[in-house]
Amino acid sequence: xSEASLIGLLFATVSFGALLYLAALGELIAEKAGILNxxxxxxxxxxxxxxxIAGVEFQNPWVALIIAMLSGALLxxxxxxxxxxxxxxxxxxxxxxxxxxxxLAAYLGKDYVGLPxxxxxxxxxxxxxxxxxxxxxxLFSQAPIVYLALLLGIAASLVLSSTRLGLALRAAGxxxxxxxxxxxxxxxxxxxxxxxxxxxxxxxxxxxxLSITPQWxxxxxxxxxxxxxxxxxxxxxxxxxxxxxxxxxxxxxxLKTRLQTFGVDFSPIILSMLPYVLTLLILLMISVRxxxxxxxxPAALGLAYRREER
Amino acid sequence: MTxxxxxxxxxxxxxxxxxxxxxxxxxxxxxxxxxxxxxxSIHALLGENGAGKSTLMNILAGVYRPDSGELRIQGxxxxxxxxxxxxxxxxxxxxxxxxxxxxxxxxxxxxxGAAPSVIKTRQIxxxxxAISHKFGLKVEPSQPLWQLSMGExxxxxxxxxxxxDAQVLILDEPTTVLTPSEVDELGDILRRMANDGxxxxxxxxxxxxxxxxxxxxxxxxxxxxxxxxxxxATTDSDELAHHMVGTSPAIATRPEAATPGxxxxxxxxxxxxxxxxxxxxxxxxxxxxxxxxxGVAGVAGNGQRELADVIAGLRSPSKGTLMMDxxxxxxxxxxxxxxxxxxxxxxxxxxxxxxPRLSITDxxxxxxxxxxxxxxxxxxxxxxxxxxxxVSRFGVRSGDLNGPIAxxxxxxxxxxxxxxxxxxxxxxxxxxxxxxxxxVQGVKAIQDLLLDQRNRGAAVLxxxxxxxxxxxxxxxxxxxxxxxxxxxxxxxxxxxxxVGMAMLSHAQVTAQS
Numbered sequence: 124x125s126e127a128s129l130i131g132l133l134f135a136t137v138s139f140g141a142l143l144y145l146a147a148l149g150e151l152i153a154e155k156a157g158i159l160n161x162x163x164x165x166x167x168x169x170x171x172x173x174x175x176i177a178g179v180e181f182q183n184p185w186v187a188l189i190i191a192m193l194s195g196a197l198l199x200x201x202x203x204x205x206x207x208x209x210x211x212x213x214x215x216x217x218x219x220x221x222x223x224x225x226x227l228a229a230y231l232g233k234d235y236v237g238l239p240x241x242x243x244x245x246x247x248x249x250x251x252x253x254x255x256x257x258x259x260x261x262l263f264s265q266a267p268i269v270y271l272a273l274l275l276g277i278a279a280s281l282v283l284s285s286t287r288l289g290l291a292l293r294a295a296g297x298x299x300x301x302x303x304x305x306x307x308x309x310x311x312x313x314x315x316x317x318x319x320x321x322x323x324x325x326x327x328x329x330x331x332x333l334s335i336t337p338q339w340x341x342x343x344x345x346x347x348x349x350x351x352x353x354x355x356x357x358x359x360x361x362x363x364x365x366x367x368x369x370x371x372x373x374x375x376x377x378l379k380t381r382l383q384t385f386g387v388d389f390s391p392i393i394l395s396m397l398p399y400v401l402t403l404l405i406l407l408m409i410s411v412r413x414x415x416x417x418x419x420x421p422a423a424l425g426l427a428y429r430r431e432e433r
Numbered sequence: 434m435t436x437x438x439x440x441x442x443x444x445x446x447x448x449x450x451x452x453x454x455x456x457x458x459x460x461x462x463x464x465x466x467x468x469x470x471x472x473x474s475i476h477a478l479l480g481e482n483g484a485g486k487s488t489l490m491n492i493l494a495g496v497y498r499p500d501s502g503e504l505r506i507q508g509x510x511x512x513x514x515x516x517x518x519x520x521x522x523x524x525x526x527x528x529x530x531x532x533x534x535x536x537x538x539x540x541x542x543x544x545x546g547a548a549p550s551v552i553k554t555r556q557i558x559x560x561x562x563a564i565s566h567k568f569g570l571k572v573e574p575s576q577p578l579w580q581l582s583m584g585e586x587x588x589x590x591x592x593x594x595x596x597x598d599a600q601v602l603i604l605d606e607p608t609t610v611l612t613p614s615e616v617d618e619l620g621d622i623l624r625r626m627a628n629d630g631x632x633x634x635x636x637x638x639x640x641x642x643x644x645x646x647x648x649x650x651x652x653x654x655x656x657x658x659x660x661x662x663x664x665x666a667t668t669d670s671d672e673l674a675h676h677m678v679g680t681s682p683a684i685a686t687r688p689e690a691a692t693p694g695x696x697x698x699x700x701x702x703x704x705x706x707x708x709x710x711x712x713x714x715x716x717x718x719x720x721x722x723x724x725x726x727x728g729v730a731g732v733a734g735n736g737q738r739e740l741a742d743v744i745a746g747l748r749s750p751s752k753g754t755l756m757m758d759x760x761x762x763x764x765x766x767x768x769x770x771x772x773x774x775x776x777x778x779x780x781x782x783x784x785x786x787x788x789p790r791l792s793i794t795d796x797x798x799x800x801x802x803x804x805x806x807x808x809x810x811x812x813x814x815x816x817x818x819x820x821x822x823x824v825s826r827f828g829v830r831s832g833d834l835n836g837p838i839a840x841x842x843x844x845x846x847x848x849x850x851x852x853x854x855x856x857x858x859x860x861x862x863x864x865x866x867x868x869x870x871x872x873v874q875g876v877k878a879i880q881d882l883l884l885d886q887r888n889r890g891a892a893v894l895x896x897x898x899x900x901x902x903x904x905x906x907x908x909x910x911x912x913x914x915x916x917x918x919x920x921x922x923x924x925x926x927x928x929x930x931x932v933g934m935a936m937l938s939h940a941q942v943t944a945q946s
Contacts, residue, residue: 285554287551301532301533307545345854
C-alpha cells in the first residue's frame with residue numbers, strides 16, 4: 124500500500140465520518156427528546172436532491188446547503204406531526220418517512236440525473252496547516268461542512284449537558300409527564316428536536332451531492348442513513364462517543380471501495396455489515412450491563428405523551 | 434411546638450379556602466369545604482378515601498379549578514389556572530406518585546422546573562445542598578436518582594418545591610412510602626420548615642402519625658369540612674376518628690378461630706434474590722394449616738414482596754423447597770400452581786394483578802380463559818356471564834363490563850381481583866397488602882372474604898404493613914425483618930409494642946449499610 128493511497132483512505136474516512144456524524148447527531152437530538160425517527164435515510168435523500176437542484180438553479184453551495192437543511196427539517200416535521208402531535212407509532216411513521224423521502228427525492232431529481240453540479244463545497248485552505256505531512260491532506264483539506272459537523276457536535280454536546288434547554292430536552296426524553304409538570308412544553312421540545320434532527324440529516328445529504336459525489340443519482344444515500352441510526356446506539360446516545368463511532372464506521376465505508384485496489388481478498392459485503400454487527404454487540408453489552416443500572420437509552424424513547432385528564 | 438403567630442389575625446393565615454365546590458361527572462368531590470392554615474404550622478388534612486382531600490389539595494395546587502369558592506394565599510385572593518400559577522403564588526405540592534427522572538442527578542431533578550439558562554453543575558449542586566442542609570433533607574445532590582430509596586426520593590420531591598421557594602407545601606399521604614424511622618425524620622424536616630415560617634398541609638388517614646407531627650387538623654367527610662382547625666394538643670385520636678368515620682368505629686374484635694387441619698402450604702429453607710441480585714430473604718421456614726390465617730408483619734422492603742412472588746411462582750427461589758398439600762411445587766409454573774388451588778392477591782394490583790387497558794370482563798377471565806372458549810376462540814357471552822357472576826357475588830360496583838378496568842375505583846378493583854382469585858375455592862390464598870389504600874368499607878369487605886376462606890378450610894397467608902389488621906385477623910403472626918423471620922407471636926396475646934419492636938430490631942443496622 125502506497126503512502127498516497129493510505130492518505131486517500133484516511134481522508135475518505137474523515138469525510139465519510141463527518142457525513143455519518145451529521146445525520147447521527149440529528150438522530151441523537153431527536154432521540155434525546157424521546158422521538159425515534161427511522162426516516163433518516165429518507166431525509167438524507169431529500170437533503171441530497173434539494174441541495175443538488177438548488178446548486179444547479181442558484182449556483183451557490185451555501186444557499187444549496189440551507190435549502191437542503193430546511194427541506195430535511197420540513198420532512199422531519201411530518202414525522203413530528205404524526206408522532207408528537209397525534210401520538211402515532213414512531214416506528215411505523217419513521218419507516219414511512221424513509222420510503223416517502225426516497226420516493227420524493229427520486230421524483231424531484233428525475234430531470235437532474237447526470238447533470239453537472241451547479242455548485243460545490245470546495246475544500247477549505249488552512250494555509251500552512253494544509254501543507255503539513257499526513258495531517259495536512261487528511262484533516263486540513265476537507266470540505267467546510269466537515270468542520271461544521273465538528274462544531275455542531277461540540278455545540279450540541281454543550282447545549283445538552285449544560286443549558287436549561289438541554290436539561291428540558293433530555294427530561295422530555297426520559298419522562299414526559301415529569302417534564303410537563305415541571306412547566307416545560309413537551310410538544311414544543313419534541314417538535315423542535317425532530318425538526319433540528321431533520322435539518323442535520325438534510326445537511327448530511329447535501330454534503331453527498333455538493334462534495335463527496337457531486338452529482339445526482341437515485342439511491343445516492345446507499346443506506347448511510349441507517350448506519351447513522353445504528354451509530355446513535357453504538358455511541359450510547361453521547362455526542363462524543365458518536366463522533367468516534369462515526370470515524371470507525373466512516374472507515375468501513377472508505378475501505379469498502381478500496382479493498383480491491385489494495386489487493387486484499389476480503390468481501391466488501393462483509394465489511395458493509397460491520398457497522399451493524401458492532402451495533403448489535405453494543406446492544407448486547409448495554410442489556411447485560413443494564414440489569415444493574417438504567418440503560419443509556421432515553422427512558423421515554425418511542426413513547427407518545429398525552430396529558431392525563433381526570 | 435413553636436408559636437410564631439398570634440391566632441385570630443387574618444394576616445397570619447397563609448391559606449384560606451372558603452366554600453369550595455368541585456364536581457366531577459357523577460361525583461361531588463367537594464361540597465363547600467372550608468380550610469384555614471396558619472403560617473408556620475403543620476396542618477393535617479384528615480379523611481377517609483373519597484372524602485375529598487386530594488381533590489381539595491389539587492385545587493389549592495392549581496391542578497383542578499374549583500366550580501365555586503374562594504381561595505386566598507397570604508391574604509391575597511387567587512384563581513389558579515395551572516400548577517405554575519400556584520407555584521408563583523408560593524404553593525407547591527408533593528404528589529403521591531413521584532415525578533422524577535431516574536437517570537438525572539438529584540440536583541438536575543430539583544432544578545428542572547426552574548433552572549438557570551446556563552447550568553453549571555457544581556453551582557446547582559451547591560445551591561441544592563444549601564437548601565437540603567437548611568432543612569435537614571439528607572440527600573447527595575450529585576447522586577443519580579435511580580440509586581435512591583423511596584424515602585430519599587421523597588426528599589428530592591420536597592426539595593423541588595423548596596427550590597421554587599414555596600411558602601405553602603402540600604404533602605399527599607407522604608408516609609405511605611416511608612419506614613417508621615423515616616417518618617420521624619420527615620416530622621423533623623417539616624418542623625424545620627414550619628419554624629422557617631412556611632406552612633405545611635399534610636394529607637393522611639393515619640391518626641397516630643398525624644398526632645405526632647401536626648399542630649392542627651381539619652377533618653373532611655363526604656366532601657364537607659366536619660371539623661376545622663382542631664388543636665392537636667388538646668384533641669385525642671378517638672375524637673379525630675369519630676370525626677372521620679362519623680359514628681364511633683366498631684371496636685375490632687378477634688374473630689373466632691377455626692380448627693386448623695393438615696398443613697397445606699409449607700416453606701422449607703426457602704431463599705431468594707431481589708431485583709438487584711442481592712439476597713431478599715433467606716432460610717424461611719413455616720407451615721400454614723388448613724383453616725388458619727398466618728400473618729407476616731414487617732416494614733416494607735424486608736423481603737415480603739419477594740416472598741409472595743416466590744410462592745406465586747413469579748420469582749425463582751435460590752434455595753429451598755415449597756410444598757403445597759404434600760406436593761413439591763418449587764419448580765411449578767404459575768399456571769400449575771393456580772390449577773392446584775393457589776390464589777394470589779398481589780401487592781401491585783394494576784400492574785401484576787390486573788391488566789389496566791383490558792376490559793373488566795377480560796380481566797375477570799384472565800386466569801380461566803381456557804374454560805370460556807370453543808376451539809381457538811373465547812366465547813364473549815360465556816366470558817361476560819362469568820364476569821357478571823363475579824361482579825355480583827363480590828359486590829363490585831362497575832359500569833359497562835366491557836369498559837376498561839382502569840375506570841373502577843381502588844376498592845372495586847380490589848374486589849374484582851380478590852373475587853377472581855377466590856372464585857375457584859382455592860386451598861391456599863396468598864394476599865399481599867390486600868387492604869392497603871382502601872376505605873373502611875372496602876377493608877372490611879376484603880377482610881371478611883379472607884376470613885370466609887379460612888373458615889372454609891383454606892390456608893391463608895396475609896402479608897401486611899397494617900399491624901392492627903394483622904393482630905385482629907390472623908391466627909399466628911410472623912415478623913419478617915432483613916429477609917429473615919425474626920419472631921413468631923400469638924396475635925391474641927401479643928402487644929402492638931412487642932411486635933413493633935421485633936419489626937425494627939435491626940432497623941439501625943440496615944439504615945447504615
